Amino acid sequence: MSETRRPAWLQSTIITIASLLLAFLVSAIVMVAADAEVASKWAYFFSRPGDALSASWDKIAATFHAMWVGSVGSWGALTNTTREATPLICAGLGVAVAFRAGLFNIGAQGQAMVGALFAAFLGFTVKGLPIFIHLPLVILAGVLAGAIWGGIVGLLKARSGAHEVILTIMMNYIAGSILAYFMLQPAFQAPGRADPISPVLEWSATMPRIAGSSLHLGFLLALIAAAASWWLLERTKFGINLKAVGLNPNAAATAGASVSNITMITMALSGALAGLAGVMMVTAPESLTGSPPQMTGTIIGTLGFDAITVALLGRSRPLGVVFAGLLFGALKASRRTMVTMAGTPDKLTDLIQALVVLFVAAPAFVAWLLPFLKERKPKKKMTPEGLVAGA
Amino acid sequence: MSITEVGQQPTLSLRGITKRFGPLTANDDITVDIVPGRIHCLLGENGAGKSTLMNILFGLLEADEGEIRLGETSLKLTNPKQAMAAGIGMVHQHFMLIPVFTVAENMVLGHEPTRAGMLDLQSARRKVRELSARYKLDVDPDALVEDLPVGIQQRVEILKALANDATYLIFDEPTAVLTPQEIDELMLVMQSLRDEGRAIVFITHKLREVRAVADDITVIRRGKVVGQAEPGTSEGELATMMVGRSVSLKVGKTAADPGSERLVIDHLTVASESGAVAVDDLSLTVRGGEIVCIAGVQGNGQTELAEALLGTMTPVSGTVNLDGADITNARPARSIKAGLGYVPEDRHRDGFIGEFSIAENLVLDNLDGFTKFGSLQLKAIAENAIARIEEFDIRATSHTQSVNSLSGGNQQKVVLARELSRPLALLLASQPTRGVDVGAIEFLHKRIVGERDRGTAVLIISTELEEVESLADRIAVMYRGRIVGIVPPDTSRDVLGLMMAGVPHEDALATMKEATHE
Numbered sequence: 003m004s005e006t007r008r009p010a011w012l013q014s015t016i017i018t019i020a021s022l023l024l025a026f027l028v029s030a031i032v033m034v035a036a037d038a039e040v041a042s043k044w045a046y047f048f049s050r051p052g053d054a055l056s057a058s059w060d061k062i063a064a065t066f067h068a069m070w071v072g073s074v075g076s077w078g079a080l081t082n083t084t085r086e087a088t089p090l091i092c093a094g095l096g097v098a099v100a101f102r103a104g105l106f107n108i109g110a111q112g113q114a115m116v117g118a119l120f121a122a123f124l125g126f127t128v129k130g131l132p133i134f135i136h137l138p139l140v141i142l143a144g145v146l147a148g149a150i151w152g153g154i155v156g157l158l159k160a161r162s163g164a165h166e167v168i169l170t171i172m173m174n175y176i177a178g179s180i181l182a183y184f185m186l187q188p189a190f191q192a193p194g195r196a197d198p199i200s201p202v203l204e205w206s207a208t209m210p211r212i213a214g215s216s217l218h219l220g221f222l223l224a225l226i227a228a229a230a231s232w233w234l235l236e237r238t239k240f241g242i243n244l245k246a247v248g249l250n251p252n253a254a255a256t257a258g259a260s261v262s263n264i265t266m267i268t269m270a271l272s273g274a275l276a277g278l279a280g281v282m283m284v285t286a287p288e289s290l291t292g293s294p295p296q297m298t299g300t301i302i303g304t305l306g307f308d309a310i311t312v313a314l315l316g317r318s319r320p321l322g323v324v325f326a327g328l329l330f331g332a333l334k335a336s337r338r339t340m341v342t343m344a345g346t347p348d349k350l351t352d353l354i355q356a357l358v359v360l361f362v363a364a365p366a367f368v369a370w371l372l373p374f375l376k377e378r379k380p381k382k383k384m385t386p387e388g389l390v391a392g393a
Numbered sequence: 394m395s396i397t398e399v400g401q402q403p404t405l406s407l408r409g410i411t412k413r414f415g416p417l418t419a420n421d422d423i424t425v426d427i428v429p430g431r432i433h434c435l436l437g438e439n440g441a442g443k444s445t446l447m448n449i450l451f452g453l454l455e456a457d458e459g460e461i462r463l464g465e466t467s468l469k470l471t472n473p474k475q476a477m478a479a480g481i482g483m484v485h486q487h488f489m490l491i492p493v494f495t496v497a498e499n500m501v502l503g504h505e506p507t508r509a510g511m512l513d514l515q516s517a518r519r520k521v522r523e524l525s526a527r528y529k530l531d532v533d534p535d536a537l538v539e540d541l542p543v544g545i546q547q548r549v550e551i552l553k554a555l556a557n558d559a560t561y562l563i564f565d566e567p568t569a570v571l572t573p574q575e576i577d578e579l580m581l582v583m584q585s586l587r588d589e590g591r592a593i594v595f596i597t598h599k600l601r602e603v604r605a606v607a608d609d610i611t612v613i614r615r616g617k618v619v620g621q622a623e624p625g626t627s628e629g630e631l632a633t634m635m636v637g638r639s640v641s642l643k644v645g646k647t648a649a650d651p652g653s654e655r656l657v658i659d660h661l662t663v664a665s666e667s668g669a670v671a672v673d674d675l676s677l678t679v680r681g682g683e684i685v686c687i688a689g690v691q692g693n694g695q696t697e698l699a700e701a702l703l704g705t706m707t708p709v710s711g712t713v714n715l716d717g718a719d720i721t722n723a724r725p726a727r728s729i730k731a732g733l734g735y736v737p738e739d740r741h742r743d744g745f746i747g748e749f750s751i752a753e754n755l756v757l758d759n760l761d762g763f764t765k766f767g768s769l770q771l772k773a774i775a776e777n778a779i780a781r782i783e784e785f786d787i788r789a790t791s792h793t794q795s796v797n798s799l800s801g802g803n804q805q806k807v808v809l810a811r812e813l814s815r816p817l818a819l820l821l822a823s824q825p826t827r828g829v830d831v832g833a834i835e836f837l838h839k840r841i842v843g844e845r846d847r848g849t850a851v852l853i854i855s856t857e858l859e860e861v862e863s864l865a866d867r868i869a870v871m872y873r874g875r876i877v878g879i880v881p882p883d884t885s886r887d888v889l890g891l892m893m894a895g896v897p898h899e900d901a902l903a904t905m906k907e908a909t910h911e
Contacts, residue, residue, distance in 0.1 A: 237768050239760040242753065249746050255705055256735065256743040257758035258726035 021361030072336030087331025094312030096275030109170025111306020112177030117277030148277015156269025403464025482559025732818030
């Protein structure tokens with residue numbers, strides 16, 4: 003029966019691309035409706051439809067053009083995209099790896115926070131080390147902090163059966179409070195400042211970049227992390243067991259896998275990748291100054307939640323996560339040009355991102371909106387194996 | 394009210410029913426007449442399309458072609474409610490009962506009687522008593538369903554259908570979960586319902602049962618009616634019709650040549666998940682080169698025994714030795730390394746990862762053997778899969794196909810192929826042929842006997858007496874966590890049946906002697 007059915011990966015790719023297009027379409031409508039000037043032209047649509055249509059078209063074209071310019075329109079813009087994408091890819095990989103083991107890691111946020119905190123602290127307190135020692139030390143500190151933060155959740159889940167969603171949410175609160183507390187301690191504050199802002203990191207704790215651009219070593223590290231995640235998931239015993247636990251923990255245990263060990267290790271690994279994302283947030287140089295932004299209490303922003311989006315859009319596959327990270331990185335990178343060139347509020351990128359998640363998370367809804375995407379077969383439950391085999 | 398006169402009810406007929414699922418035709422132009430006052434057996438292998446047909450009749454599926462006629466009128470059945478209104482009732486294979494509800498609550502579920510807007514349980518109880526008295530199906534209306542044995546739960550299902558006064562009763566594989574005695578009782582119930590003028594549709598793949606009660610037999614193979622058979626047709630002929638070729642129902646096996654003791658279970662006690670004693674101070678020895686079958690009704694501790702041997706459950710006390718190594722508290726990985734081959738009772742739950750490919754499933758518990766320098770050897774895994782698919786005659790288009798897309802028999806072949814592809818000290822197989830069609834059963838049994846002949850100790854846990862009789866060199870009957878007795882394989886079914894209800898061997902023999910003398 004397989005000859006008439008599309009392979010699963012193809013179907014999911016089609017749905018994913020359709021979701022993206024739908025998200026852009028809906029956001030274009032919102033963009034038009036939200037713009038007072040364009041909306042005013044729609045008021046007399048029936049007397050002079052041309053005005054409304056051309057104004058809407060201009061608005062949409064200008065916004066998408068601005069997005070293009072801001073994200074891939076030039077070498078500088080392109081490297082801004084990779085800079086924005088780097089932490090998204092790292093944290094997205096973390097969430098994706100956990101997903102594959104059946105674990106919903108909501109805690110990338112907290113894991114990235116502790117990762118950033120430890121990395122930044124070593125970055126501005128340790129002085130005089132050469133870059134090839136200092137930078138790896140900083141990265142390692144952040145990754146380890148994230149791994150411990152995630153590993154605690156894994157340990158609690160494996161030992162007590164507590165649900166990882168609740169645990170990671172709580173760990174996010176704790177991480178947020180710890181971050182806020184430390185950022186108010188003099189040891190973490192820039193000299194002479196009373197507000198939560200750290201000193202500038204040493205140059206030896208900064209990701210080296212290609213001069214004049216925002217392309218830095220971190221992006222390469224993110225790609226290596228993606229490749230390593232792929233290898234781990236697809237080519238190792240641990241990866242097979244991890245996926246087996248995600249799909250059918252009973253059968254995995256029967257085949258000799260230790261579900262609790264795999265849960266612990268996976269959560270630590272997931273936390274490590276999120277911690278790496280935190281490192282990227284504090285060590286990536288800014289294009290103008292060449293040094294990274296100073297550590298603040300809010301530097302992580304919504305990274306941990308964006309990571310869930312990235313993992314969802316990337317279908318929890320490392321290559322998918324890289325593409326999804328680049329896409330959302332591009333959206334983030336184009337915020338400024340959208341405002342300056344098209345006068346469109348930068349919140350629109352958030353809207354697009356939210357819509358993408360909505361559509362990706364509801365593939366059946368997309369297939370219902372666009373019926374031609376549907377395969378010529380009844381619903382999943384109605385497959386012949388499901389019914390006939392029950393005889 | 395109920396049926397008063399035999400023969401008054403019209404015939405329910407399925408005419409030219411065709412149902413397709415994509416490229417697969419599950420039912421191909423099937424015509425069957427269901428006549429009140431007769432027991433109609435639908436005989437066919439798993440996947441032959443019996444359940445699809447009955448789901449159409451019960452309004453759960455709609456046919457692509459054909460019609461359902463009740464006497465002269467054409468029926469349009471798009472949901473079970475309409476089917477029930479037409480007098481069709483179904484006793485499902487997997488009971489549709491809510492375990493934490495009482496019998497009475499289950500009986501009225503969906504059409505609860507109310508008094509002043511409140512649930513009227515009193516009248517529900519009365520109804521249960523009435524019905525169970527009328528049909529001599531004894532149940533306590535206030536018992537919680539989860540506390541009842543499976544046979545009684547089935548009675549509740551039957552009563553539920555009778556509460557609607559169903560004229561046409563469909564029994565979907567009703568005997569799979571019953572003891573021989575319970576099966577006999579069920580047969581009596583079916584016969585008395587028939588004599589009342591009801592039509593019984595009895596779906597099964599067990600030939601002995603068909604011969605015992607059927608008035609009409611329709612054999613279905615690959616979605617088509619291959620023929621009708623007389624009730625007197627021999628089991629061999631029925632099997633040939635069902636499978637499409639002649640099959641041997643008995644495994645050709647030589648006498649066992651038991652070697653040294655390989656598996657030694659000594660005073661093993663295991664608690665179930667709820668904390669009750671499931672395996673009670675059980676001792677059993679299996680030698681190399683012999684097959685010991687544990688016979689017993691489901692739920693007498695077999696599951697816990699198997700899981701304790703594997704290591705997914707930890708025993709409370711006692712020891713388990715395999716080839717002299719203590720594996721009492723070993724985790725599955727170590728038991729497997731020690732030479733345990735394990736075929737779980739519920740293969741969908743424990744046996745394989747359905748989304749994984751055949752190739753991946755075939756190495757699932759031996760990944761170390763296919764890892765070099767930390768990296769999986771995909772080529773070796775693929776070669777292994779191709780060899781196993783050939784050796785075990787797994788019907789698949791490719792080794793990259795997911796196991797979910799295989800039929801039940803082929804899924805079980807994947808599990809058995811995996812376990813038999815490494816050197817074993819003990820093969821522990823629970824219900825190795827449950828839900829597997831006759832053709833594949835023959836093959837699986839041959840492989841199990843072949844493993845015995847290589848000197849492996851084989852322990853089979855089965856609730857099917859046919860299987861126990863054809864495989865066992867010794868039969869250990871298990872009841873409430875204990876071994877009631879160990880008997881030779883030629884022990885009569887009646888004696889085994891009594892032992893399965895807890896009667897010791899001598900007493901069972903004595904009882905049977907008395908019965909024959911009468």
